[in-house]
Amino acid sequence: MNSSHTNAERQSLIMRAIWMLIFFFVWQIAEVVLLVVVVAQLVMRALNGKVNESLRGFGDSLSQYVAQIGRFATFNTDRKPWPMSDWPLPRPADIETPPPAASDVPKEPQA
Template sequence: MASANDQAERESLLLRVFWMLVFTLVWYVAEVVLAVVVILQLAFRLVQGKVNFELLQLGNSLSQYLAQIGQFGSFNSEEKPWPFSDWPTPIAANEQSSTSASPADRAAGA
């Protein structure tokens, strides 16, 4: 009976290794897409003087997606990222600032 459990666990681990390899490839593609978003956002800022809201949301959710891949790949999560779970919802800028202090706030001792 123990060997059947060992075999099931080994098969489960092999399946996880497969998905880790797939998500590693997805990571590299998403990394390039995020780099393009960063460059486009910089161009919008330089040309129009303000950021593009759609690119802002895409960059936010793509960053969260990369974090999910990292969590799965490093065994911190058993949940596989998108398309097996929902795509991350962009976090509003005011929600992000309430969870972490900015460098200026930390320097001021806030």
């Protein structure tokens, strides 16, 4: 019985390795697509003064997808990325807050 359990684990690991190889190639394609999105956003920002919201959302989803591939490949999760699971939804853009003004920074007590 122990032999069959070891054999099942080995087959499972072989299947995971095949999936990892497939997702490695998908990762390579996704990187190129992400580069195109980055360059397109840069050009649109330079020409129009604002980013394209559709591309922003797609870029965020694609970034999350690449992260999912990395998490699967590094054994941080057993959940396979898209198309075996749902495509990641874009998150709202980060809202950056300005750094505190010098007058807002608490002063250290003098000894």
